[in-house]
Amino acid sequence: MRLSKRGEYGLRAMIMLAGSARENEPLPVVQIKEISQREQISSKFLEQILLTLKNAGLLHSKMGVGGGYYLARPASEITLGQIFRVLDGPVAPIKCVSQMAYEPCGCPDEQTCGLRLVMGDVRNAIVDILDHTSLEDVAKRREAVRQSLGLASL
Amino acid sequence: MRLSKRGEYGLRAMIMLAGSARENEPLPVVQIKEISQREQISSKFLEQILLTLKNAGLLHSKMGVGGGYYLARPASEITLGQIFRVLDGPVAPIKCVSQMAYEPCGCPDEQTCGLRLVMGDVRNAIVDILDHTSLEDVAKRREAVRQSLGLASL
């Protein structure tokens, strides 16, 4: 039940971009190099990941001097589920319960397959979290933890 | 977030064994060949899986003529989580939130890592289901679905 490095790095990068947004300021444009340094990710690998996210419409970019990446939409409108699916594919643990990529599994009778019933629950539980957690939610939550630990805001 | 074939087949086999138990009768002993036919699984592959489950203490076996596999404990005392972990390893999507196999991930500050907070929730949601669903629960639930579909009991 593992999140891939692609998924991990992509989510971390998006969370970082959302976290460096300041109120009443334009969305910050951040370079690959800076993200890769702050998050300790191979910049060449990250490059691919950000490009994928861009082609999926979750990031925008600016080329050339002073360029970089920035969120395609406000952080409140991008969910972790969207990011996850772009990088790691369907959320469902088994294809026969996938909404996005249904395929029958080999069980004799799908309607009464016990495994399918339970894995459907698992899928729903994961989707509930990932699709209802926006980048803004993550940023707020992290901020709350920081506060409770008595740390400064950055 | 995928369940492997190993995990799928193993869970299906265990569920089948639990489902073929009859009240007030000894736990049925079922041969690999029969399981593999009923569940459409390569019998050589299934053999390995059942052996792993046996070595983990979830199954018992009888060698020789009339032999086969049977549950090591009553179906109510074996959870899907136990089976899953034997075959597919830790449930957590990322090691830094794993109870069974914790390892730090590369994030700059683990305590305030937003991804870690959310993946902790995901882990808990999955564990809640898998560790609180026994083979007996699955059998009962399947039976309920059968009833509601107006099907016979086997």
Added chain:
DNA sequence: TGAAAGTCTACTAATTCCATAGACTTTATA
């Protein structure tokens, strides 16, 4: 004693994962 069952270990083909490399395009600015 022989057939029916599980046990155990090794092997392999295919796929996926985690990158790395390098040539290319776009843009700001000196």
Added chain:
DNA sequence: TATAAAGTCTATGGAATTAGTAGACTTTCA
């Protein structure tokens, strides 16, 4: 307008994992 700074795109490669096969071995019962 040249140049450096940034993203774009495609190919390649090693390592690990996955899903299975093969085959020799052991145990048990009739």
